[in-house]
Amino acid sequence: xxxxxxxxxxxxxxxxxxxxxxxxxxxxxxxxxxxxxxxxxxxxxxxxxxxxxxxxxxxxxxxxxxxxxxxxxxxxxxxxxxxxxxxxxxxxxxxxxxxxxxxxxxxxxxxxxxxxxxxxxxxxxxxxxxxxxxxxxxxxxxxxxxxxxxxxxxxxxxxxxxxxxxxxxxxxxxxxxxxxxxxxxxxxxxxxxxxxxxxxxxxxxxxxxxxxxxxxxxxxxxxxxxxxxxxxxxxxxxxxxxxxxxxxxxxxxxxxxxxxxxxxxxxxxxxxxxxxxxxxxxxxxxxxxxxxxxxxxxxxxxxxxxxxxxxxxxxxxxxxxxxxxxxxxxxxxxxxxxxxxxxxxxxxxxxxxxxxxxxxxxx
Amino acid sequence: xxxxxxxxxxxxxxxxxxxxxxxxxxxxxxxxxxxxxxxxxxxxxxxxxxxxxxxxxxxxxxxxxxxxxxxxxxxxxxxxxxxxxxxxxxxxxxxxxxxxxxxxxxxxxxxxxxxxxxxxxxxxxxxxxxxxxxxxxxxxxxxxxxxxxxxxxxxxxxxxxxxxxxxxxxxxxxxxxxxxxxxxxxxxxxxxxxxxxxxxxxxxxxxxxxxxxxxxxxxxxxxxxxxxxxxxxxxxxxxxxxxxxxxxxxxxxxxxxxxxxxxxxxxxxxxxxxxxxxxxxxxxxxxxxxxxxxxxxxxxxxxxxxxxxxxxxxxxxxxxxxxxxxxxx
Numbered sequence: 001x002x003x004x005x006x007x008x009x010x011x012x013x014x015x016x017x018x019x020x021x022x023x024x025x026x027x028x029x030x031x032x033x034x035x036x037x038x039x040x041x042x043x044x045x046x047x048x049x050x051x052x053x054x055x056x057x058x059x060x061x062x063x064x065x066x067x068x069x070x071x072x073x074x075x076x077x078x079x080x081x082x083x084x085x086x087x088x089x090x091x092x093x094x095x096x097x098x099x100x101x102x103x104x105x106x107x108x109x110x111x112x113x114x115x116x117x118x119x120x121x122x123x124x125x126x127x128x129x130x131x132x133x134x135x136x137x138x139x140x141x142x143x144x145x146x147x148x149x150x151x152x153x154x155x156x157x158x159x160x161x162x163x164x165x166x167x168x169x170x171x172x173x174x175x176x177x178x179x180x181x182x183x184x185x186x187x188x189x190x191x192x193x194x195x196x197x198x199x200x201x202x203x204x205x206x207x208x209x210x211x212x213x214x215x216x217x218x219x220x221x222x223x224x225x226x227x228x229x230x231x232x233x234x235x236x237x238x239x240x241x242x243x244x245x246x247x248x249x250x251x252x253x254x255x256x257x258x259x260x261x262x263x264x265x266x267x268x269x270x271x272x273x274x275x276x277x278x279x280x281x282x283x284x285x286x287x288x289x290x291x292x293x294x295x296x297x298x299x300x301x302x303x304x305x306x307x308x309x310x311x312x313x314x315x316x317x318x319x320x321x322x323x324x325x326x327x328x329x330x331x332x333x334x335x336x337x338x339x340x341x342x343x344x345x346x347x348x349x350x351x352x353x354x355x356x357x358x359x360x361x362x363x
Numbered sequence: 364x365x366x367x368x369x370x371x372x373x374x375x376x377x378x379x380x381x382x383x384x385x386x387x388x389x390x391x392x393x394x395x396x397x398x399x400x401x402x403x404x405x406x407x408x409x410x411x412x413x414x415x416x417x418x419x420x421x422x423x424x425x426x427x428x429x430x431x432x433x434x435x436x437x438x439x440x441x442x443x444x445x446x447x448x449x450x451x452x453x454x455x456x457x458x459x460x461x462x463x464x465x466x467x468x469x470x471x472x473x474x475x476x477x478x479x480x481x482x483x484x485x486x487x488x489x490x491x492x493x494x495x496x497x498x499x500x501x502x503x504x505x506x507x508x509x510x511x512x513x514x515x516x517x518x519x520x521x522x523x524x525x526x527x528x529x530x531x532x533x534x535x536x537x538x539x540x541x542x543x544x545x546x547x548x549x550x551x552x553x554x555x556x557x558x559x560x561x562x563x564x565x566x567x568x569x570x571x572x573x574x575x576x577x578x579x580x581x582x583x584x585x586x587x588x589x590x591x592x593x594x595x596x597x598x599x600x601x602x603x604x605x606x607x608x609x610x611x612x613x614x615x616x617x618x619x620x621x622x623x624x625x626x627x628x629x630x631x632x633x634x635x636x637x638x639x640x641x642x643x644x645x646x647x648x649x650x651x652x653x654x655x656x657x658x659x660x661x662x663x664x665x666x667x668x669x670x671x672x673x674x675x676x677x678x679x680x681x682x683x684x685x686x687x688x689x690x691x692x
Contacts, residue, residue: 033413041458045451048461051468064409064448078369078378078427080416081408109495143378144371144425192378310462338376348586 015053025331027285032324034072036314042068043313055161058092069320075329083146084139088149122161130156144342150196151189159185182207187277201276203332213265220257224250258303263293274327288326296322341343367430370396383418383426384435385441390418392426402441409449473625475539478632480599485590490537493593497557501542504561512543514564519543522562525573525616526580529539529650532590539587541580543567550665552579554586556593569665574654576643580630581655585640591633599626638684656685 046061054353063086070080103121107114130153137147163178187199228250235246267288274286296318303311370379370392381394391406392398400420408417416434419425428434451457512519523541539558550566560583562576570576586592603622645652659681 037413041455042452044458044461044465048465049448051465067409068414071408071411071417074415078371079417081417081425099494109492143376144373144423145376225550240612300526336375336377340374 025333028076028329028331030073030075030324030327030329030333032073034068034317034319034321036317039068039317040310040313055093056090059086059093062086070091073324075142075327076331076335078143081141082139083141084135088135124161126156127153133186142192143335143338145193145338148193148341149189150193151185155185155189176206176210177203179210183273187273192279193338193340195280195338198278199276199315200278201272205272205276208263209268213261213268216264217258217261220261221254224253225259228253239293258296260294261272263297264290267293270323270326282335283330283332285328285330286326287328288323292322364433364440364676365393366428366433366437368392368418368426368434370394370426372396381426383428383437385437388441389579398424403498407438407443410445463692472611473602473628477598477601478594478629480659481594481601484597485593488593490590493556493590494558496593496596497555497559500555500557501559501561505544508548509544509546509561509563512564513545513546514543514567518567521564522567523572526577529577529581529644529648531584532589532640532647536584539584539589550662552583554592556587556590556596558587560584560587562625570658572654572657574650575657575661577650578645578655578658581641581644582637582658584644585637586633588640589633589636591637595626595629595633598629602626605617634684638687642688653686656688659685659688 042064046057049057051062058361063082063084063312066082068085070082073080099121103114103117106117130151133151134256137149140147163174163181163325167175169172169308180201184202187197189343190197228246232246232250267290270288271286277284300311300315300318302316364384366383368381368383370381371377372379379395381392381396384391384393385402388401388402390402392400398420404421406419408414408419410416416428416431417425418428445453451461501528519541526541539554539556539560541560541562543562543564546563546565548563550563550569552560552562552566554560560580566579567576570579599622602625606622641655642652644650645655662682
């Protein structure tokens with residue numbers, strides 16, 4: 001059976017500032033026991049049933065999928081659990097489809113009506129994301145204790161509407177700040193039972209990470225431009241051809257580089273966010289490495305393309321496994337002392353809409 | 364049969380070492396916690412290859428099974444059966460069968476179901492929606508690609524009047540408007556969902572034959588009349604949605620490739636339908652079908668001089684179309 005707590009901790013030792021409590025508690029690595037082959041079977045059956053039932057089954061498929069991921073994720077000898085109710089998710093999806101249809105129809109009927117509908121959707125966005133966060137966390141449990149989200153609607157409006165707008169007005173200069181505010185809201189307002197998470201990532205650290213990511217990406221772009229530009233010039237001067245081929249290669253190189261730089265950024269951000277998140281006095285450590293992430297992303301894309309999509313479930317499991325197994329919980333004391341909280345739970349409407357409108361709420 | 368498990372009470376995170384046994388339909392938890400419950404009230408989590416199974420009590424407490432092999436035996440003894448979907452998911456044979464059915468469903472939908480559904484949806488949408496979608500397109504084209512026509516006004520009026528005098532092969536011909544433009548994209552003619560048929564000076568000059576021009580106009584009227592643009596819009600949206608479901612996690616760019624590729628078949632189907640419409644229109648008005656074939660012959664020779672002729676892309680092969688026009692009864 002999966003008892004990851006019994007595994008010797010072969011991971012690198014945590015930060016030098018380990019909190020010294022009376023009883024030293026060993027780090028608990030997160031483990032993921034899902035396998036591509038098994039998930040492929042679940043995925044293909046879900047896909048078939050969803051298509052045959054014209055999407056109605058997709059709510060049940062979502063619950064099955066999440067249960068698979070949650071049940072196979074464990075830390076300190078316990079696994080996670082998902083409690084979302086498919087009927088609630090289905091209701092959310094139906095409302096989402098109706099709203100989108102109304103929105104599209106309004107746009108087609110008259111530009112003014114479309115504008116009004118778009119404005120309404122923008123204003124409703126924070127509310128939907130807020131409900132979606134509540135639903136997702138409330139329906140997640142570990143050791144029988146449910147997670148929860150206490151953030152206010154005002155906070156959602158500030159973090160999902162005001163900051164992103166300020167970031168776009170400032171031409172992205174405020175984007176790292178906006179992202180820090182969003183992650184701070186998402187993580188510091190979450191709770192596990194009655195114990196609150198907290199977030200300590202500074203704005204400066206986010207700017208640094210954004211700058212590193214952007215700098216590396218731009219550096220690569222410049223190298224590619226200079227390199228291929230030189231080749232193209234030489235070809236044009238010497239052979240007098242139009243050098244279409246080397247231009248095409250350049251576009252391909254730019255695309256591939258962007259593709260590899262994106263995982264770098266994703267990796268830096270996951271590490272930044274989780275190394276600065278605490279649950280009560282317990283801390284987390286994330287040590288994703290860029291090379292490994294880039295390798296997984298790159299081979300995943302090749303796999304999916306060359307199997308016409310059939311590799312998708314294997315690709316998802318590989319990425320999920322790496323992200324989860326890069327995480328370690330650094331307990332400050334026994335994990336036996338969390339208590340449940342008794343607060344209202346979220347609705348599925350937000351979650352269903354969040355799904356359809358393609359908001360990324362993943363951690 | 365006694366199964367080793369961890370018990371969590373749902374109020375604290377404390378783990379209790381227990382054993383589970385079933386006696387006469389009642390689950391007995393023994394060890395650090397003692398509790399009995401009829402098995403009818405318990406819920407067993409789905410079977411996965413490596414994940415620990417969970418047994419939940421009605422009040423939210425649950426057991427996380429440690430001894431999986433013993434628990435499987437216990438389930439067998441108590442007559443627990445996995446749901447149909449779980450059994451499908453756990454067998455490779457069934458999963459591969461599901462895969463085959465899925466491919467069949469997708470192919471059949473693409474070839475038959477989707478065009479039919481798109482036609483149905485287009486038929487229920489009021490024509491006003493087409494007009495709304497098409498509005499602004501001509502404005503945009505005028506700003507970027509098209510320039511005012513330099514043809515003689517008497518010539519264009521004559522062409523329009525001649526075409527207006529022809530009867531459409533199907534009843535309820537929609538409102539349409541023929542507009543002449545000079546273009547930067549060579550000889551071309553196309554219909555907008557708003558009912559405007561755009562004819563370029565270049566194609567008028569190239570054909571230099573009013574009967575052949577009637578053929579071009581009839582073909583484009585066919586697109587308007589059969590609401591081809593709306594149907595394609597619906598079809599490509601459906602393909603895009605499916606592609607996003609299948610490839611969405613990989614890359615937005617990759618997800619759009621199948622949409623473009625799969626749309627080509629519909630594009631050719633639609634062109635054939637518009638050709639048939641033009642044939643029917645020529646027949647109804649007693650025009651010689653050879654003139655219709657002439658359009659493609661001239662475009663073909665023009666296309667040879669300029670390989671980027673846009674009228675030819677995404678259309679069926681010209682030889683095939685000429686043969687179809689001349690052979691159609």
